[in-house]
Amino acid sequence: MKFPxxxxxENIASIIDSDYVGEANFPVFGMNEIHVVQPGDIVFVxxxxxxDKALQSQATVILINKKVECPIGKALLISxxxxxxxxxxxxxxxxxxNSNTSVSETAEIGEGTVIQPxxxxxxxxxxxxxxxxxxxxxxxxxxxIGHNVTIHAGTVLGSDAFYYxxxxxxxxxxxxxxxxxxxDNVDLGxxxxxxxxxxxxxxxxxxxxxxNQVHVGHDTIIGKRCLIASQVGIAxxxxxxxxxxxxxxxxxxxxxxxxxxxxxxxxxxVSKSLVGNRAYFGTPADDFRTKYKELASVRLIPxxxxxxxxxx
Numbered sequence: 001m002k003f004p005x006x007x008x009x010e011n012i013a014s015i016i017d018s019d020y021v022g023e024a025n026f027p028v029f030g031m032n033e034i035h036v037v038q039p040g041d042i043v044f045v046x047x048x049x050x051x052d053k054a055l056q057s058q059a060t061v062i063l064i065n066k067k068v069e070c071p072i073g074k075a076l077l078i079s080x081x082x083x084x085x086x087x088x089x090x091x092x093x094x095x096x097x098n099s100n101t102s103v104s105e106t107a108e109i110g111e112g113t114v115i116q117p118x119x120x121x122x123x124x125x126x127x128x129x130x131x132x133x134x135x136x137x138x139x140x141x142x143x144x145i146g147h148n149v150t151i152h153a154g155t156v157l158g159s160d161a162f163y164y165x166x167x168x169x170x171x172x173x174x175x176x177x178x179x180x181x182x183x184d185n186v187d188l189g190x191x192x193x194x195x196x197x198x199x200x201x202x203x204x205x206x207x208x209x210x211x212n213q214v215h216v217g218h219d220t221i222i223g224k225r226c227l228i229a230s231q232v233g234i235a236x237x238x239x240x241x242x243x244x245x246x247x248x249x250x251x252x253x254x255x256x257x258x259x260x261x262x263x264x265x266x267x268x269x270v271s272k273s274l275v276g277n278r279a280y281f282g283t284p285a286d287d288f289r290t291k292y293k294e295l296a297s298v299r300l301i302p303x304x305x306x307x308x309x310x311x312x
């Protein structure tokens with residue numbers, strides 16, 4: 001997430017009431033999670049296990065809970081609770097904005113686009129040309145939709161990320177300041193739910209088609225011309241490359257990559273990255289032929305046991 005205007009290290013420190021290491025006028029342009037940081041961004045880290053990863057990332061400002069040696073060309077924000085203060089920054093730069101109408105006055109809607117009754121279109125939403133948005137669709141703030149997109153009834157774009165810190169007294173929610181991007185020629189079925197990114201964009205690539213009741217977690221990127229059948233659940237921070245086919249009721253864990261032109265059969269559970277141009281099945285998902293040979297072998301077990309009993 002980029003700030004509306006460039007900030008300084010001193011300005012950011014004053015917002016969260018923290019000490020800092022670096023020049024007061026050190027430039028700060030935005031804030032992001034570790035997997036999407038760019039130069040000029042703030043990243044937060046609150047566990048020693050991840051200090052080095054954060055310090056060596058592309059982020060140039062590290063919001064950290066301990067004063068450590070600052071790498072050359074970077075700056076530190078010292079906080080007792082980086083998670084809390086990251087939330088403060090999200091709230092400051094992208095606060096919740098109430099909308100008094102079903103279609104916000106700040107929304108931009110392209111020529112030829114049809115919006116059916118009972119659709120909600122939030123603040124700063126951009127919808128391209130020749131789209132069809134069916135009844136009871138909810139499009140949260142800052143969502144971007146391309147041209148020739150069809151969205152069926154009851155779909156929600158831009159709900160919060162499912163991201164919590166487990167504190168002793170409660171689950172503490174990480175605020176979502178990202179958005180959803182739907183590229184050109186995408187079809188979304190009924191009752192799909194696509195969460196916004198925590199700081200970046202959850203993206204559905206050009207020409208991809210999602211069936212009914214598909215869930216896409218925060219910061220996931222789905223490539224071009226992907227086909228995803230009903231009741232698929234995709235966790236956050238997944239990269240699905242172009243032309244991937246995912247059949248019904250597949251579950252995909254967070255932070256992995258599905259390679260280009262992979263095919264995942266129905267009811268599979270994907271727990272690790274999969275290379276492209278192959279077919280997969282089962283839980284955990286594995287090569288289609290290998291998995292079916294395993295199942296065939298399992299079916300032989302009763303006969304083997306029976307023959308062993310006869311021999312004994």
